[in-house]
Amino acid sequence: MSTPKMVTSRLGFEDSFTIDRYVKTGGYQALRKALKMTPEEVCAEVTTSNLLGRGGAGFETGRKWSMLRANPVRYLVVNGDESEPATFKDRMLIERDPHQLVEGTLISAYAIQATQAFIFIRGEFALGLERVLGAVNEAYEYGAIGPDIFGSGFSVDLVVHPGAGAYICGEETALLESLEGKRGYPRIKPPFFPAVIGLYGEPTVVNNVETMSNMPWIISNGGAAFAALGAGRSTGTRLFALSGHVKQPGNYEIEMAKSTFRDLIYNPDLGGGVRRDNKVKAIIPGGASAPWFGPDQLDLHLDQDEVAKAGSMLGSGSVVVMDEETCMVRAAWRIARFFHRESCGQCTPCREGSGWIDKIMRRIEDGYGREEDLDLLMDACDNIAPGVTWPPQQTTICVLGPSIPSSVAWSIRMFRDEYLIHIKEGGCPFS
Amino acid sequence: MTDDDKFLIKIDGADYEASPGELIIEACDKAGVHVPRFCYHPRMKPVGMCRMCLVEVSGPRGMSLQPSCYMPVQPDMEIVTESDKVKKAQDGVLEFLLINHPLDCPVCDKGGECPLQDQTLTYGPGESRFVEAKRHWAKPIALSELILLDRERCIQCARCTRFAEEVAGDPMIDFMARGDSTEVNIFDDNKFTSYFSGNTVQICPVGALTATPYRFASRPWDLEQAESTCVGCATGCRMVIQSSQDKLIRYLGIDSDPVNQSWLCDKGRFGYLANYAESRVVTPQVDHQEVSWKVAVDHVARAIKEALATTGPESIGIIGGSRLPNEDAYAWSKLARSVFGTNNVDAQLGDGLDPEVIVGLPKATIDETCASPLVVLVGPDIKEESPILFLRLKGAIDRGTTRVLEISPNPTSMTKYSAMSLFHRPGEAHLVVNSLVTPGPTKAGSGAGLPVGGVELADIDRARALIEDSPGVVFVLGRASMADSAQIVTQCASKVRENLPGARFLTVVRRANTHGALDCGLSPNLLPGRMTIDDARGYYEGHWGQVAQGPGMSTGEMLARAAAGSMAVLILLGADPVSDFPSRSLAKKALESGALVVSVTSHLDESAKLAGVILPTTTFGEKGGTTTNFEGRVSSLSRKVTGPGQAFDDWTVAVLLAKELGGDLGFSSQQDISEEMERVVPLYSNLKPHIWTSLAQSDGVVIPLYGDRVVPRWFDPIATPGIASLVHHPLRPGTGVDKESDPVRGESLPQVPARVEFSEVSRELSIPTLDAYSLRLMAPKVLYDRGVLTEPLSGVERPGSVLRVNHYDLDRIGAMSGDRVRVVSSAGAHEAQVEVDDSISKGTALVAFNVPRSEGQVLAGDLIGYGELVTDVRLEAL
Amino acid sequence: MGGFTPDNLVKAKEIIGLYPKARSALIPLCHLAQSQDGWLTPEAIVEIADLLDLAPAEVKGTASFYDMLHTEPVGRYLVGVCTNIACMLGGAYELLEHCEDRLGIRCGQTTKDGKFTLEETECMAGCDGPPCVTVNYRYFLGLDNQGIDQLVDDLEAGRLDNEIPPHGTVYRNSRNVGLTASPTQEPQAGGKSSQIAQPTPTKRGAK
Numbered sequence A: 001m002s003t004p005k006m007v008t009s010r011l012g013f014e015d016s017f018t019i020d021r022y023v024k025t026g027g028y029q030a031l032r033k034a035l036k037m038t039p040e041e042v043c044a045e046v047t048t049s050n051l052l053g054r055g056g057a058g059f060e061t062g063r064k065w066s067m068l069r070a071n072p073v074r075y076l077v078v079n080g081d082e083s084e085p086a087t088f089k090d091r092m093l094i095e096r097d098p099h100q101l102v103e104g105t106l107i108s109a110y111a112i113q114a115t116q117a118f119i120f121i122r123g124e125f126a127l128g129l130e131r132v133l134g135a136v137n138e139a140y141e142y143g144a145i146g147p148d149i150f151g152s153g154f155s156v157d158l159v160v161h162p163g164a165g166a167y168i169c170g171e172e173t174a175l176l177e178s179l180e181g182k183r184g185y186p187r188i189k190p191p192f193f194p195a196v197i198g199l200y201g202e203p204t205v206v207n208n209v210e211t212m213s214n215m216p217w218i219i220s221n222g223g224a225a226f227a228a229l230g231a232g233r234s235t236g237t238r239l240f241a242l243s244g245h246v247k248q249p250g251n252y253e254i255e256m257a258k259s260t261f262r263d264l265i266y267n268p269d270l271g272g273g274v275r276r277d278n279k280v281k282a283i284i285p286g287g288a289s290a291p292w293f294g295p296d297q298l299d300l301h302l303d304q305d306e307v308a309k310a311g312s313m314l315g316s317g318s319v320v321v322m323d324e325e326t327c328m329v330r331a332a333w334r335i336a337r338f339f340h341r342e343s344c345g346q347c348t349p350c351r352e353g354s355g356w357i358d359k360i361m362r363r364i365e366d367g368y369g370r371e372e373d374l375d376l377l378m379d380a381c382d383n384i385a386p387g388v389t390w391p392p393q394q395t396t397i398c399v400l401g402p403s404i405p406s407s408v409a410w411s412i413r414m415f416r417d418e419y420l421i422h423i424k425e426g427g428c429p430f431s
Numbered sequence B: 001m002t003d004d005d006k007f008l009i010k011i012d013g014a015d016y017e018a019s020p021g022e023l024i025i026e027a028c029d030k031a032g033v034h035v036p037r038f039c040y041h042p043r044m045k046p047v048g049m050c051r052m053c054l055v056e057v058s059g060p061r062g063m064s065l066q067p068s069c070y071m072p073v074q075p076d077m078e079i080v081t082e083s084d085k086v087k088k089a090q091d092g093v094l095e096f097l098l099i100n101h102p103l104d105c106p107v108c109d110k111g112g113e114c115p116l117q118d119q120t121l122t123y124g125p126g127e128s129r130f131v132e133a134k135r136h137w138a139k140p141i142a143l144s145e146l147i148l149l150d151r152e153r154c155i156q157c158a159r160c161t162r163f164a165e166e167v168a169g170d171p172m173i174d175f176m177a178r179g180d181s182t183e184v185n186i187f188d189d190n191k192f193t194s195y196f197s198g199n200t201v202q203i204c205p206v207g208a209l210t211a212t213p214y215r216f217a218s219r220p221w222d223l224e225q226a227e228s229t230c231v232g233c234a235t236g237c238r239m240v241i242q243s244s245q246d247k248l249i250r251y252l253g254i255d256s257d258p259v260n261q262s263w264l265c266d267k268g269r270f271g272y273l274a275n276y277a278e279s280r281v282v283t284p285q286v287d288h289q290e291v292s293w294k295v296a297v298d299h300v301a302r303a304i305k306e307a308l309a310t311t312g313p314e315s316i317g318i319i320g321g322s323r324l325p326n327e328d329a330y331a332w333s334k335l336a337r338s339v340f341g342t343n344n345v346d347a348q349l350g351d352g353l354d355p356e357v358i359v360g361l362p363k364a365t366i367d368e369t370c371a372s373p374l375v376v377l378v379g380p381d382i383k384e385e386s387p388i389l390f391l392r393l394k395g396a397i398d399r400g401t402t403r404v405l406e407i408s409p410n411p412t413s414m415t416k417y418s419a420m421s422l423f424h425r426p427g428e429a430h431l432v433v434n435s436l437v438t439p440g441p442t443k444a445g446s447g448a449g450l451p452v453g454g455v456e457l458a459d460i461d462r463a464r465a466l467i468e469d470s471p472g473v474v475f476v477l478g479r480a481s482m483a484d485s486a487q488i489v490t491q492c493a494s495k496v497r498e499n500l501p502g503a504r505f506l507t508v509v510r511r512a513n514t515h516g517a518l519d520c521g522l523s524p525n526l527l528p529g530r531m532t533i534d535d536a537r538g539y540y541e542g543h544w545g546q547v548a549q550g551p552g553m554s555t556g557e558m559l560a561r562a563a564a565g566s567m568a569v570l571i572l573l574g575a576d577p578v579s580d581f582p583s584r585s586l587a588k589k590a591l592e593s594g595a596l597v598v599s600v601t602s603h604l605d606e607s608a609k610l611a612g613v614i615l616p617t618t619t620f621g622e623k624g625g626t627t628t629n630f631e632g633r634v635s636s637l638s639r640k641v642t643g644p645g646q647a648f649d650d651w652t653v654a655v656l657l658a659k660e661l662g663g664d665l666g667f668s669s670q671q672d673i674s675e676e677m678e679r680v681v682p683l684y685s686n687l688k689p690h691i692w693t694s695l696a697q698s699d700g701v702v703i704p705l706y707g708d709r710v711v712p713r714w715f716d717p718i719a720t721p722g723i724a725s726l727v728h729h730p731l732r733p734g735t736g737v738d739k740e741s742d743p744v745r746g747e748s749l750p751q752v753p754a755r756v757e758f759s760e761v762s763r764e765l766s767i768p769t770l771d772a773y774s775l776r777l778m779a780p781k782v783l784y785d786r787g788v789l790t791e792p793l794s795g796v797e798r799p800g801s802v803l804r805v806n807h808y809d810l811d812r813i814g815a816m817s818g819d820r821v822r823v824v825s826s827a828g829a830h831e832a833q834v835e836v837d838d839s840i841s842k843g844t845a846l847v848a849f850n851v852p853r854s855e856g857q858v859l860a861g862d863l864i865g866y867g868e869l870v871t872d873v874r875l876e877a878l
Numbered sequence C: 001m002g003g004f005t006p007d008n009l010v011k012a013k014e015i016i017g018l019y020p021k022a023r024s025a026l027i028p029l030c031h032l033a034q035s036q037d038g039w040l041t042p043e044a045i046v047e048i049a050d051l052l053d054l055a056p057a058e059v060k061g062t063a064s065f066y067d068m069l070h071t072e073p074v075g076r077y078l079v080g081v082c083t084n085i086a087c088m089l090g091g092a093y094e095l096l097e098h099c100e101d102r103l104g105i106r107c108g109q110t111t112k113d114g115k116f117t118l119e120e121t122e123c124m125a126g127c128d129g130p131p132c133v134t135v136n137y138r139y140f141l142g143l144d145n146q147g148i149d150q151l152v153d154d155l156e157a158g159r160l161d162n163e164i165p166p167h168g169t170v171y172r173n174s175r176n177v178g179l180t181a182s183p184t185q186e187p188q189a190g191g192k193s194s195q196i197a198q199p200t201p202t203k204r205g206a207k
């Protein structure tokens, strides 16, 4: 592919995580450049780039920044909690190019004139934490963090904050609660939009690791260069985390909106095809929270809006491929089980509904299902996400709730027969 | 907020007026549209967790389901509570809640008054679609001696944890784990010992939290109930008292907006247990032999006649009365003045404040205190003395409506919420107050000044700035320690009166009806209606016939005279001077001196054990009338059950004695007394019969009452256990703002003889300087003392009678924590167990007043030197 | 086992100093305590509560929300097998069963010698090499049954001691630049201390 590597350019080097390699490959030049611009100019570049947030919601980063409430205290929080099932791109960026993340964070902190920045890293990323902590220490000594960065007069501290194991802390308001030392309970929006009432009640920007890692490239090359790639609102390149039944699972940085799911799965430089050259039965396009696609939708472009229009989401940029030998009940059950284990427990529908659905799904997979269970499942889903539509409506505080139906309801809709076989035969036909 | 701010909203198609900031659920409640809810509680911040209250709300993106307990109303908002979508969502939540909820309603204490049960019956499906296994937990675990938790029944509404953290400031319980494993629990063995723990039981919307005393005790439909006023302390919390088969079974807090806002402390909540304590007395006794009322009253009357004939009326004294209803106190006051011919009556036991301080200072109500920009707290730990005032004040601080400047010898429960705390040498509060309120510069700037009362001048300056910068101020006054004289507080009051004439006061005293007893004339120098004997004797002679020549003796003087052998009869009116009078030795000596001691009491307390005659009386729940809290608020008491055995009401005893002595008090019912009070006592002249009656279902009235209306309150404690008040009394912000004058409220009262006005005390107190070898004694009161109310709460942890000092002072005498030492004070020498506590200021020895003593411990009352301004003690290693 | 060792107490205060509000240090302090004791002991909870001016119930309540913070002892090696979707498609449940057999324990249990605790984890972001196995959060991707046996052998023999510290230590380095002293002051012992407190800002749920 001829498109530039914006966030993975250094990954070929063994020592990609060291400051030496980073500086040798042009590191921290973008920060120096940004510091010579006004914060407004930096923001403008980002707005021009139309960089969509890479955390899942896909919100324009520049617009998010512009919504920040005017206030003497502002915080920047980088979301490195990556726990969305089958998403593993941020871990790579964190472990392999921590300085890029640090530099992107500093550029952003300058742009929004943050008084302090935090990188919240998933607690389980032991190596990642070591790498980013190390990078922060190095960058501090290098003069890129702390008082009067590179003599520019701009000062900001950057604190690496470890998580401790809770998927929900990826949700930005839960993350802020967690960063405040509390149980990771999502806050109710409105009024708790981070840009208005965020960390410690102050206006706060929360951005994903990959979003941040794009900043050095955008500042070095200009927002327009970024926007020249991709199509429509989906500009630039994006990391796709491909997993499941493909021959070459991995992270692939490709231009947005230009390739299709089929390309991603079958291109020899990318997924390389399905294992045993099986047929694709279904894919999960954007993390466990996303509704499933069937083989008939493989020609959709990796374009945020196109995927949304087709009834799912690009989400966290992960694609799980399930081939014809896969039991759809089992796959959907495992995702239901995930939400059950990870529900924070605040909202009754999510806390109790996820557990109930997990148990019913398990019962069907184990061969003790009843036909009426399918209606029951759909109705329970409906009570969590009224209408069971996409984008969802919700009876809960955060969107973990309405994510529960995505795998359950869509698998029932797509593979009702397979459920019925489980029920009639009293067991799983695949095991 | 003005009416202009109001706007229109639509609820189910109809227009309603709403105010900015109001929650949708509040607007619906006001409109009479019921929205089901579990986690929402009007006295706590919403969390929107249970999702039961979802309604459809219009927004930028059309109608969507929103938690009505969380969303504020907006102009022109459309709210739909009845649509199919809303019903489906609510039914769904209910079904989800029942998934893991056990179906043990038949054995659950909450059965019959359980919102979950009610809503399931009303809206729920007949049959469960849930066939899987429910979550299981060990059945009830004890969070404390009083509180049990059944986690299987918990619906994770966070009411209890929020109450503990947000309202009580005692986050001893919290959610643990996550998702559907979430449980409420304590940390290890740290019990949920909050003074307020019982409230969590009342607000738990299911039967997860239950109280040990009520466990399996009754069913709600078997309970009869009446509103009453708690007499656990002088806050006067409104509560509903419930009984079954003529037995008190349970108390619940009422959402009385101006007073307790639905909360109760555990001492009050479980106070009914005391009615059934072993120490209850039910038959009259003479020389500890059970006798008939006739014999007992004859016996007393004979002694009084003899005293009148020989040693004179001044050899008769009445101590106590502050546990009595107002009417009964009035009867006893009249008996003493007009029949006995003595003014030796004192409702306080030397442990309160000067009567003039209590009745004569310009008052602030609790609401006004909480609305004052600054509250200066001089004296006790109010969490110990008036737990609900503590909650109210803490709430006001949290909401940012007020700031507290604390002046105290040691850190208290308020310290952490105070804007500033000045810790002074015990007994020297008046010096600090004086330096704070007198105009003119302090010497801090020059660096030359010596600390005042142990407080650095720089701190004094900062505190002065707080007062000076505040547009208004309320002083909360009380006794920090029984070892300091009440005169110190009087001095404080006079310094403030002199320099900040607009300041208002709230005087915190312990015993419930102290204020009422003083208002009714149970004070050596006061006649009913806050008037001095000199001013009002003529007036009362016109009504009562005879009134004794003034002034009488205080409790301390009576005890001292008795100890000297020159009292003939001492009547203890629900009083226990041996426990409660600061000097235990003097009280004991007085009662053992040969005077006839008559204990008119409900319980066999320490003093009653020394009495020649015991006359059993009814107590809370068994008698009606009114009581007056420390704001001067008169509210009603309910007779819910019959007194045990031969217990009589106190006023009856007064009438019997009067008759026996050939007098006639002129009443044959409590009703007669209130009518006479309204007729005779100017202070009560506006309490017309209809007000008196309406008190039974209101928040009471602050007297003197201007106007003639009582604000009614909607209240249905069973439907919404004690949590709903639809009437909110708007706070008057900025109380005490006018520093220059005391604003006169409303019209004036009928012409009366001069009412007591607190007058300046010019005499300076000379507190001895603390010598280098001594420690100054602190003897603060604590909530769980040895009083009759807490006796049945035997399981709850309470402070022992250990002497606590700073490690620095212990090092100096070469003793170790836990050692026994000799403590010498002017009252004598005792051995005591000593413990290190570095929260205690250097140079101070602290022992809580009137707490249970175990082996080797010393009682504060044994150490306090009566009549001294302060008590200094020396410690010697053994 | 007490609270923090003197060295760790210094570290704890440095960590607190990194944040605008002390409570934010709660999770890092729990990690620090686990790196010291292997799990979050009651003593550590009490000490953390003291340092952050919280009640122990609040610290435990918060810590127990998080999977990595263990209020009960765990083995020296916490072996996690991810069974989430991508790993499940890659045979994770079969591998997990083998782990149970090899270690002689069920999921969630600890071996008698206290060496191994076995856990079924959610997605660890190692989906490109399913099944994803972690030992004290160090990744071992794409192992088969023999791979597991070898791994367990190596751990038992101490051959991986350099790469894998005992459970509790997640990251072995720490912030070492720009540290400020902790803002929490030593409590003044019994002196005549006076204090001005900032009004506490209202938290979540404010109207």
Ligand SMILES: Cc1cc2nc3c(=O)[nH]c(=O)nc-3n(C[C@H](O)[C@H](O)[C@H](O)COP(=O)(O)O)c2cc1C
Binding pocket: A052, A053, A054, A055, A056, A057, A058, A059, A061, A064, A079, A080, A081, A082, A083, A084, A167, A168, A169, A170, A171, A172, A173, A206, A207, A208, A209, A211, A212, A398, A399, A400
């Ligand atoms: C349940 C849930 C989990 C989430 N997990 C993550 C995550 O692990 N990492 C992430 O960056 N964003 C996650 N998000 C999205 C964040 O809330 C937020 O939108 C994102 O961090 C914003 O960054 P961006 O604008 O750069 O995408 C999650 C959202 C939800 C609802």
Ligand code: SF4
Binding pocket: A168, A185, A186, A342, A343, A344, A345, A346, A347, A348, A350, A351, A396, A397, A398, A399, A400, A401, A402
């Ligand atoms: S939807 Fe689920 S995860 Fe989100 S706040 Fe509610 S309970 Fe927590």
Ligand code: FES
Binding pocket: B036, B037, B038, B039, B040, B047, B048, B049, B050, B051, B052, B053, B054, B067, B068, B069, B070
């Ligand atoms: S009452 Fe509104 S969410 Fe519980």
